[in-house]
Amino acid sequence: xxxxxxxxxxxECGQDFPRWQGQxxxxxxxxxxxxxxxxxxxxxxxxxxxxxxxxxxxxxxxLDQIDLNAMPRILSHFGELDRVLGGGIxxxxxxxxxxxxxxxxxxxxxxxxxxxxEQMPALYVTGEESLxxxxxxxxxxxxxxxxxxxxxxxxVEQICEVALKELPKVIVVDxxxxxxxxxxxxxxxxxxxxxxxASYLTRxxxxxxxxxxxxxxxxKDGSLAGPKVLEHxxxxxxxxxxxxxxxxxxxxxxxxxxxxxxELGVFAMTERGLKEVANPSAIFLSRGEEESSGSLVMVVWxxxxxxxxxxxxxVDNSAMSNPRRxxxxxxxxxxxxxxxxxxxxxGLQMSDQDVFVNVVGGVKVTETSADLTLLLAMVSSFRxxxxxxxxxxxxxxxxxxxxxxxxxxxxxxxxxxxHGFKRAIVPKANVPKKPPAGMEVxxxxxxxxxxxxx
Ligand code: TYD
Ligand code: MG
Numbered sequence: 001x002x003x004x005x006x007x008x009x010x011x012e013c014g015q016d017f018p019r020w021q022g023q024x025x026x027x028x029x030x031x032x033x034x035x036x037x038x039x040x041x042x043x044x045x046x047x048x049x050x051x052x053x054x055x056x057x058x059x060x061x062x063l064d065q066i067d068l069n070a071m072p073r074i075l076s077h078f079g080e081l082d083r084v085l086g087g088g089i090x091x092x093x094x095x096x097x098x099x100x101x102x103x104x105x106x107x108x109x110x111x112x113x114x115x116x117x118e119q120m121p122a123l124y125v126t127g128e129e130s131l132x133x134x135x136x137x138x139x140x141x142x143x144x145x146x147x148x149x150x151x152x153x154x155x156v157e158q159i160c161e162v163a164l165k166e167l168p169k170v171i172v173v174d175x176x177x178x179x180x181x182x183x184x185x186x187x188x189x190x191x192x193x194x195x196x197x198a199s200y201l202t203r204x205x206x207x208x209x210x211x212x213x214x215x216x217x218x219x220k221d222g223s224l225a226g227p228k229v230l231e232h233x234x235x236x237x238x239x240x241x242x243x244x245x246x247x248x249x250x251x252x253x254x255x256x257x258x259x260x261x262x263e264l265g266v267f268a269m270t271e272r273g274l275k276e277v278a279n280p281s282a283i284f285l286s287r288g289e290e291e292s293s294g295s296l297v298m299v300v301w302x303x304x305x306x307x308x309x310x311x312x313x314x315v316d317n318s319a320m321s322n323p324r325r326x327x328x329x330x331x332x333x334x335x336x337x338x339x340x341x342x343x344x345x346x347g348l349q350m351s352d353q354d355v356f357v358n359v360v361g362g363v364k365v366t367e368t369s370a371d372l373t374l375l376l377a378m379v380s381s382f383r384x385x386x387x388x389x390x391x392x393x394x395x396x397x398x399x400x401x402x403x404x405x406x407x408x409x410x411x412x413x414x415x416x417x418x419h420g421f422k423r424a425i426v427p428k429a430n431v432p433k434k435p436p437a438g439m440e441v442x443x444x445x446x447x448x449x450x451x452x453x454x
Contacts, residue, residue: 007192008035009033009192011191013029014231015027036184036186036190071091074091074169075088075089076112076116077111077115078111078112078276080278081251083304084265087258089211089213090211091211092211093235094201094234094236095213095235095237096213096214096215096216097214097215098217098240099217099240100217103240103249104267105175105240106134106137107137107273107274109124109213110138110141110143111273113148114143114144118144120169121167122168123151123166124148124174125151125152125153125171125172125173127153127178128174128178135150141273149168154179154188155181156197159179164208170210171210171213172213172215175216176198176201177216179193179201184196184197194230195230201214214234218239234255236255237254237256238251238252238256247270248361250363281305281415281418282308282419285309293387294312294315294378294380295310295312295387296310296311296373296393297421298365298370298393299392299394299412300365300369301408301411306411308392309363309365310360311359311360311370311374312357312360312377313356313374313380314381316353318352323350323351323353325339325354326357329358329362330359334374335355335374339355341398345446345448346401346447346448346451369394369395369396369412372393372396376450390423391422391423392423393424393426395430395450397447401448402446403446404427404429405428406427406430413441414436416439417439422440424442425442425444425454427443429443
């Protein structure tokens with residue numbers, strides 16, 4: 001009989017502990033550690049299909065002896081998906097696509113696989129929807145349906161067995177939270193099941209040269225194991241994000257062993273499924289004719305592309321002793337820091353004001369180039385001054401009030417000029433020798449100069 005081992009695993013970061021404790025000492029989260037029973041047999045079990053030539057062997061080689069051409073990347077139907085994955089799907093890799101329920105993960109993968117199946121064997125395993133439901137969706141979306149092999153199954157061992165008979169090049173497992181392994185003694189969706197299923201599938205992918213794409217749901221409460229637990233074992237982790245009330249969905253990689261991270265792919269959800277947006281730089285721009293205070297456009301750099309995004313700030317007298325600082329789509333710490341810089345170096349006191357910041361279109365901005373835009377929009381709202389609608393700004397703001405340059409300044413300006421912006425306030429070091437045609441570029445190196453420029 002297999003000996004059962006007990007471990008205590010953190011739901012957030014997947015760290016193991018020998019005994020239960022209230023706080024995870026790895027990620028500092030409270031009440032995330034649960035007891036799991038691990039089957040003793042699972043870690044050592046072989047998943048290998050003997051006929052596969054690329055499987056690991058004991059032979060020692062130098063790097064240049066390893067044949068790379070044997071495994072060209074698989075190009076999917078979607079160029080945006082390929083760019084996020086670093087140029088296509090790597091054979092034998094384990095990819096996780098995470099996102100909130102209803103984001104469109106199943107739709108994206110069904111569309112991708114239906115088209116891929118035209119060129120190579122592919123298998124779509126659904127554990128959540130019935131085969132009829134998936135077929136209905138495929139017909140409604142007008143996808144080619146005669147090649148893709150479908151399987152409705154939740155047992156990981158069964159899936160791998162079928163896969164070894166079918167020998168697909170790509171498998172989709174929708175979703176990892178409903179998968180289970182017979183020798184793990186807990187219910188599907190628990191940390192131990194998700195972790196063991198994912199690591200088994202990852203090993204299966206590596207040993208057989210089959211790319212496995214797993215779907216992972218993200219939930220607000222910690223009852224389901226989120227993709228954090230999985231990130232250790234898989235090769236690529238991409239997130240499919242977007243408000244369900246917005247048309248646009250973004251695909252962003254958080255971990256990628258085969259390419260750059262933070263590459264952004266943009267899709268639009270239509271009644272005919274997902275369509276890619278190949279040139280997304282201005283889709284989040286929604287400025288009306290009416291000019292208003294507190295609104296300014298920034299140019300952020302996403303992976304290898306510029307993106308024009310509108311930022312709105314509302315500064316208003318606070319009725320509370322503790323004024324509110326709310327940032328949607330931006331880091332609240334950054335906002336607090338900029339308020340301090342503004343007080344100290346710009347002479348503007350906002351300690352009795354509520355400050356609300358919103359990035360239009362549900363985009364999340366993590367880049368420091370948004371600092372200057374946020375600051376100028378804040379000043380505009382505070383003073384009630386209207387900023388011209390053909391103005392863009394970007395630049396990093398330092399703690400001593402200096403405006404620091406950001407990468408790819410020239411490309412950002414060119415993109416803004418392309419969309420009809422006529423004026424730009426940028427860090428002095430980012431001012432190009434020859435500004436884009438029809439654009440006036442103002443370089444600033446200190447906060448006071450920036451405030452003067454508006
Ligand atoms: P789905 O792929 O089922 O989401 P997930 O697998 O991430 O949970 O997508 C469901 C949402 O997508 C649903 O709210 C409706 C929307 N949708 C469309 O708007 N158009 C379509 O053609 C399809 C298939 C879905
Ligand atoms: Mg789904």
